[in-house]
Every structure is written in structure tokens, then in C-alpha cells.
Amino acid sequence: MSLRDLAAAGGVRVGAAVNDQIFGSGDEHYRSLLADEFNSVTAERAMKWSWIHPEPDRWDWKASDELVEFAEAHQMQVRGHTVVWPHWGTPDYITQCADADALRQHLVDHVHELFSHWAGSVARVDVVNEPLHWLEGRPADSVWRSLLGEDYLAEVLTVAHQADSNIELWINETHTEVIPDKHDLFTRIVADLVERDLPLHGIGIQGHQLYPDFSPGPPDPDQLYRGVTTFSDMGLEVAVTEMDVLAHPTDPARLDVQGRIYGELVDAALSVDACQEVTFWGLSDAHSWVDEHFGPDRAPLLFDREGHPKPAYDAVTAAFASRARRTPVG
Numbered sequence: 001m002s003l004r005d006l007a008a009a010g011g012v013r014v015g016a017a018v019n020d021q022i023f024g025s026g027d028e029h030y031r032s033l034l035a036d037e038f039n040s041v042t043a044e045r046a047m048k049w050s051w052i053h054p055e056p057d058r059w060d061w062k063a064s065d066e067l068v069e070f071a072e073a074h075q076m077q078v079r080g081h082t083v084v085w086p087h088w089g090t091p092d093y094i095t096q097c098a099d100a101d102a103l104r105q106h107l108v109d110h111v112h113e114l115f116s117h118w119a120g121s122v123a124r125v126d127v128v129n130e131p132l133h134w135l136e137g138r139p140a141d142s143v144w145r146s147l148l149g150e151d152y153l154a155e156v157l158t159v160a161h162q163a164d165s166n167i168e169l170w171i172n173e174t175h176t177e178v179i180p181d182k183h184d185l186f187t188r189i190v191a192d193l194v195e196r197d198l199p200l201h202g203i204g205i206q207g208h209q210l211y212p213d214f215s216p217g218p219p220d221p222d223q224l225y226r227g228v229t230t231f232s233d234m235g236l237e238v239a240v241t242e243m244d245v246l247a248h249p250t251d252p253a254r255l256d257v258q259g260r261i262y263g264e265l266v267d268a269a270l271s272v273d274a275c276q277e278v279t280f281w282g283l284s285d286a287h288s289w290v291d292e293h294f295g296p297d298r299a300p301l302l303f304d305r306e307g308h309p310k311p312a313y314d315a316v317t318a319a320f321a322s323r324a325r326r327t328p329v330g
């Protein structure tokens with residue numbers, strides 16, 4: 001049984017981030033692996049503001065439309081990623097905006113155009129990505145925070161809900177499972193939005209495991225479980241949205257160690273009913289943002305460079321199988 005079949009048997013989604021260059025090149029092996037093993041896709045870049053709407057009067061739909069059409073043809077769901085992102089992926093006409101009303105108008109125009117284009121084909125959107133500093137328990141500095149104020153998340157949710165109330169709205173954050181201060185602040189922010197009844201559907205816990213290259217702590221399934229239950233207890237849906245696990249090049253047992261870590265993390269997340277999705281941040285070790293940023297050969301994904309399944313694939317498959325045994329569909 002493929003990963004996708006096992007996920008479907010448990011009523012959950014298994015996703016992959018799609019690299020627009022490889023996908024767009026028409027690579028048949030890449031495309032068939034994607035459709036055979038996954039039932040959800042996230043565009044790794046193609047839906048970000050800088051790519052899809054690089055200038056106020058210019059939209060570039062090609063790469064994302066092609067992905068949405070592919071997903072429809074293969075009965076896969078689409079996770080839209082992302083609208084407001086303090087750190088990155090945002091064009092200069094936004095990051096250099098100096099006037100709050102002008103920024104608000106850009107937000108309304110952008111979201112309305114996106115959501116009317118995507119109506120019926122994009123099920124959910126990470127409307128805010130990484131509102132906090134990457135490695136510290138404090139808000140990220142951005143034009144959104146400086147012009148619209150601390151409560152800009154509420155404003156973004158309201159604008160998006162007015163644009164299309166059928167698209168699920170998500171906030172996506174990273175490293176909360178390895179930085180306790182960050183988890184605590186994020187929990188307070190989300191609890192406040194929920195208490196005020198803002199239209200928030202779910203929380204994405206990205207799940208990048210970059211230790212020891214970057215993250216302050218090693219992968220910790222208990223902390224991931226704590227993160228998932230925190231938001232599930234607030235009545236929200238939860239997804240692991242960008243998982244990858246770095247396998248350090250000098251460790252001879254690295255692929256087995258990586259497999260064990262993957263299995264424990266996915267198991268911890270899927271053991272909570274509210275966790276409805278695990279998405280991996282890429283398809284095979286041939287292409288990952290990890291190698292570009294942290295050095296070559298970190299082999300962070302489920303398939304090797306040739307597209308063959310690794311021990312990580314087997315471990316993740318076992319975790320999805322156990323979810324399917326616990327909550328069979330139908």
C-alpha cells in the first residue's frame with residue numbers, strides 16, 4: 001500500500017512541497033512519485049507573494065495553476081502557501097510600504113484576487129507564515145507589525161474570511177516544538193485569536209528538524225505531541241506542514257537514525273485526532289532547501305536522490321498505518 005492509500009485509510013492527508021522548477025520541467029518520474037504517494041501538495045515557492053504577484057499590476061499564475069490542475073487531475077488537495085510572511089517571499093512594494101492604509105489596500109486586493117482565483121480548488125491557506133522570530137520567543141519584525149500593529153494577525157484573518165469564507169485559514173509556525181519560549185508565546189497569541197472568535201481553522205507546526213546544523217534542540221516527539229495537543233485542545237485542526245529531518249553526513253548510521261526520528265515524530269503527531277495532515281518539505285533528496293542552506297548531503301527527505309524509498313519512508317508508512325488502524329474511514 002502506498003503512503004497515500006494508508007493516509008486515505010485513516011482519513012488524513014499526506015503532503016509534499018513541490019519544487020516549481022522540477023515540476024514545471026515536466027519530469028515524469030517526479031510527477032508520478034508525487035501522485036502515487038501523496039494526496040496533498042503545497043507549492044514550495046510558486047504561491048508566495050513575490051512569485052505570484054511580484055508587482056502591483058503583475059500576476060504570475062502559471063506555475064501555481066499548473067500545480068492546481070495536476071492536483072485536481074490526481075484527486076489531491078492543495079494547501080495554499082503563503083500570504084503574509086514577515087521574513088521572506090514578499091516583494092519590495094510591500095516590504096517598503098510606508099503607509100498603513102496603502103498596506104491594508106494591498107492586502108485586501110491581493111487576498112481577494114487570490115481567493116477568487118482559487119475558489120473551489122484550494123482547500124486551505126497558510127494566511128500567516130512565521131509570525132514569530134525564527135529562533136526566539138518574540139514577534140518577528142516586519143512591515144505588517146510596524147504599520148498595522150501587534151494585532152495584524154486578526155486583521156489578516158478577517159480580510160481573508162471576507163474574501164472567501166469557504167477557504168480554511170491557517171497560521172503556520174516553525175520551531176515551536178524545540179523552543180519552549182516560542183511555544184509559550186505562540187500559544188498565548190493563538191489562544192487570544194480563538195477567544196475572540198476570529199476565523200482561524202488550524203495551526204501548522206512546520207516540523208523542520210535541522211539539528212545540529214541550525215536548531216537549538218534535537219528532535220523531540222514529546223514536545224511535538226505537546227504542541228499538537230495544545231492547539232487541538234483549543235478546538236483547532238493541526239497539521240505538520242513542512243517536515244524534514246537532517247541526516248548528518250558523517251554519521252554512518254544516519255539513515256536508520258533518521259528513520260527512527262521520522263517515525264517517532266509522525267507517530268506523535270498522528271496520535272492526536274485533530275492532526276489531519278503531515279506534509280514533507282520536498283519529495284526526494286535530489287532537491288531540498290536544506291542542502292542549499294546548511295551544506296551538501298543532509299539527505300533530509302523520504303526518498304533518495306533516485307527516488308527510492310529510504311528507511312524514513314518505511315518508518316513514516318508504519319506511523320500512517322497505525323493511524324489507519326485506529327481511525328479507519330467509513
Ligand code: 9MR
Nearest residue numbers: 044045048081088089129174206242289
Ligand atoms: O524551501 C523554500 C525555498 O525554496 C525558498 O527559496 C524559500 C523562500 O521562499 O522558502 C523555502 O520554504 C520555507 C517555507 O516557505 C516556510 N518555512 C521555511 C521554509 C524553508 O526555508
